[in-house]
Amino acid sequence: MTGKHEKPDFAKHLVNLASQRLGTMVLEVSDDFFAEAKRMLQDSEPVFLPDEYDDHGKWMDGWESRRRRKPGHDSTVIQLGARGVIRGVEIDTRHFTGNYPPQASLQGVDPHSGFNNSSEKWEELIPVSDLGPDQQHYFPINNNRAFSHLRLNIFPDGGIARLRVYGEPLPRWSEIDGSQMLELSSIALGGRIAGYNDAHYGMPWVILTPGRGINMGDGWETRRRREPGHDWILVRLGATAEIEKIEVDTAHFKGNYPDRCSIQASKMGIETDDELALAADAWSELLAPQKLSMDHQHFYQKQQLTKLGPVNCVRLNIFPDGGISRLRIYGRPQF
Structure with a gap:
């Protein structure tokens, strides 16, 4: 203890x-x-x-x-x-x-x-x-x-x-219809936060929970960045899949939402969370930088995503800093 x-x-x-x-x-x-x-x-x-x-x-x-x-x-x-x-x-x-x-x-x-x-x-x-x-x-x-x-x-x-x-x-996949497009980032299906560079406000894992945020404290928010660079958060998906849809929700973030976001992805093995964080800089870009709006659900369809094949880890990058209420990654699980 x-x-x-x-x-x-x-x-x-x-x-x-x-x-x-x-x-x-x-x-x-x-x-x-x-x-x-x-x-x-x-x-x-x-x-x-x-x-x-x-x-x-x-x-x-x-x-x-x-x-x-x-x-x-x-x-x-x-x-x-x-x-x-x-x-x-x-x-x-x-x-x-x-x-x-x-x-x-x-x-x-x-x-x-x-x-x-x-x-x-x-x-x-x-x-x-x-x-x-x-x-x-x-x-x-x-x-x-x-x-x-x-x-x-x-x-x-x-x-x-x-x-x-x-x-x-860790869900029981034998009880889940894997032929459907599923929210593989959701906690119910085994998604989890694997790391982040900053989480000054809120609780990072809640970006993977159901529903929209109830207020500005219901999400992941970084401190105000006073130096070059950007902030990021890593997510291990509940299953390997080719990504078909993404949602980035800035609900209740108005004067503090990120200006832009992008997403990188990779298919990884049994690396530790720390090893993932070190490797993520080199991951391929799944979603090119996108302009964000305050208090808004942003949806990105398959045709807007780079074809990377099956992946099981993603990194959401926000530029330069700010708050995200929810992140949802959709695909059909491959076992």
């Missing part, structure tokens, strides 16, 4: 598989008397409202169970919005000071048919580990299996502000 002020690499650009915006749901909870378990799945940062109370007592921004007066512990089961390989977990107790759980553990399972908590063989991802008050706790996960359901245990009771599960989405 890393300390309070050390944000590990997995929390900087990997997808939060437990995000509510991806459809993560609470399936079961032993007790959430003071605060509903689903609150800990919010993407927003937890807040403390000193004078806010409800019928059950002090309102808290997270999941909080009542004081346990008998043996045992509390737990909640969630279904991840995106099945995937988990690389790290954040258990956040911010604002829980006299009511945080002193310990927690996490288990996972990936059922191939209907989920049944009582009959599942849960696998340990985080052993029983100490927690502190009012802080973010990061746990690296060394397990290459994919999981779709998690069980968070707290000992014996208390409150968790946020649970975030960082990883690489």
